Amino acid sequence: xxxxxxxxxxxxxxxxxxxxxxxxxxxxxxxxxxxxxxxxxxxxxxxxxxxxxxxxxxxxxxxxxxxxxxxxxxxxxxxxxxxxxxxxxxxxxxxxxxxxxxxxxxxxxxxxxxxxxxxxxxxxxxxxxxxxxxxxxxxxxxxxxxxxxxxxxxxxxxxxxxxxxxxxxxxxxxxxxxxxxxxxxxxxxxxxxxxxxxxxxxxxxxxxxxxxxxxxxxxxxxxxxxxxxxxxxxxxxxxxxxxxxxxxxxxxxxxxxxxxxxxxxxxxxxxxxxxxxxxx
Numbered sequence: 381x382x383x384x385x386x387x388x389x390x391x392x393x394x395x396x397x398x399x400x401x402x403x404x405x406x407x408x409x410x411x412x413x414x415x416x417x418x419x420x421x422x423x424x425x426x427x428x429x430x431x432x433x434x435x436x437x438x439x440x441x442x443x444x445x446x447x448x449x450x451x452x453x454x455x456x457x458x459x460x461x462x463x464x465x466x467x468x469x470x471x472x473x474x475x476x477x478x479x480x481x482x483x484x485x486x487x488x489x490x491x492x493x494x495x496x497x498x499x500x501x502x503x504x505x506x507x508x509x510x511x512x513x514x515x516x517x518x519x520x521x522x523x524x525x526x527x528x529x530x531x532x533x534x535x536x537x538x539x540x541x542x543x544x545x546x547x548x549x550x551x552x553x554x555x556x557x558x559x560x561x562x563x564x565x566x567x568x569x570x571x572x573x574x575x576x577x578x579x580x581x582x583x584x585x586x587x588x589x590x591x592x593x594x595x596x597x598x599x600x601x602x603x604x605x606x607x608x609x610x611x612x613x614x615x616x617x618x619x620x621x622x623x624x625x626x627x628x629x630x631x632x633x634x635x636x637x638x639x640x641x642x643x644x645x646x647x648x649x650x651x652x653x654x655x656x657x658x659x660x
Contacts, residue, residue, distance in 0.1 A: 397450035400439035408432025415606035452588035464577035468646035475640030477604030508563020533644025536565035541637030579655035
């Protein structure tokens, strides 16, 4: 079913771009991952992130100047791709990707639930992800990408922030309902973002655009966990606690939900007909 189209002209592999991009990403991702483990020391974490930023800057500089770049950065000149993968999209993914990290900890550490019981509640979150798939396309066709990304982004962010209000005394049915709503909104937003990203990308840019999108999604995923872990640790240190408490999770959910709210309003820069060719 997939046409076997190939470019007639083969290009040499951009070895400097390959080395710089790989080293920069490796240093950046490892540094972000270490934020979740403050006991390993702050200096190596800062050094790795700084090295990742510096090498990444050199990589971007090289890719913009070489005649046959490993990755074609011109895709970022396409508004829909840039919003989805470089500005509002990654910021929103930071918020949403922090949630699956925080929820099991909330239920086990904050609520004192067994791992199996915590897993069942998180399962409701991902059942919501599946449940939204059938209605995503009709919704995008009816309302368009901009309206869906703004309104659904607000719902998803508020659902994350609502996790700060639940406690061990909250009725389990209400917790399950919140998990379902959060999962439904998360799924809708991810599908809309991933679809809009390639709505206006030309065939020549598709390969580089797919790689850039995948790379930035991985960075935002790790950054989401890193931000959530950092907020938890800072909250615990600020109150002088020996261990994490329910209040630390409440602060973390409010912070990551607030990040999502800010990103949702950013989608207003999209034109009303953005991605209309794809959504119909």
